[in-house]
Amino acid sequence: MDRRRRHPAIPRHRGTAAGGGYSTAADLLKFARALRAGKLLPPALLAEATRRQTPWYGYGFMVGERQGVAGFGHGGGAEGMNGALELFPAQDEIVIGLANLDPPEVERLVDYYTARMPLGR
Template sequence: FNDTYWNGSRELYRSVEDFKPLVQGETLSFEPGERFGYSNTGMLLLGVVIQSATGQDYFDYIRENIYLPAGMENTDCYEMDYPVENLAIGYVPAPDSPWKWENNLYKHVIKGGPAGGGFSTVEDLFRFARALQSGKLVSKASLEKMWTPHTARYGYGFSVESGPAGKVVGHSGGFPGLNGNLDIFLDKGYTVAVLSNYDNGASPLARRVYELIGSLPVNQTGNTQD
């Protein structure tokens, strides 16, 4: 989401292919594997790779191979030209007053994609975490690679942390008016999903829950005690 995107028409960006001109001519910030820096561009290009490797539209492939097998019935990237039933609207502080809020529809992407802009529920995110761990979505070997830190506490698309809460993998993100966090506590057996429809609403709560789970004891079988 560079200046070309923000200064242009959002209606131009509906498919993964539509975003490709935004990154043409961009150079590497550093050599791959040298260090970690989260990149929306990188996620976008992974969507392009999925289309190229499968021969399918990105959105169709994700629905068939992730949402459907995981049972995620309320998750998708919706076109925002018209109202979508039961869709939460994000809110941002109004520029003229810190006590007023306005909706983020004038900022939101017209359709989400690999780099963000999709919609889900905490229940669906829980189903996603369960499906990952059960082997429904990827092999055990692939999951191990995804959840192994390759550079500075980051695997493949997942943060990887170790501490009082044990090994925790997850992902967080935000956009003006939206904030979300998913943590999977591998050693303690918890999954925590927090979503918010206003700026930075999910992160403080997710961090507090993280601290609380870190204070819980673990028995010899690796399960949390009552």
């Protein structure tokens, strides 16, 4: 079954905590840079937010490693929309994926890309 569909003209989910936000890659990049620079959260609070509270989740961020390098981010979507943001602070790397496709297409693409990035090399 081909799960690709055109994004609906008026999404059912609109700006809720569970999705429906609107963004561009440029705006997500600004968000990620501001987060890293301490403009949105003080460094101590960001460190706490990105500390594992469960095996894979912090406070609002998915936390893990790629190639032994610590990173955090978040992804998700709904029918016709999908996004992912991953930050690797020690390497000064940010990965953003956005598409008008059903999940988990973008997460798969970002996973594929980050698995091959020269992070720990």
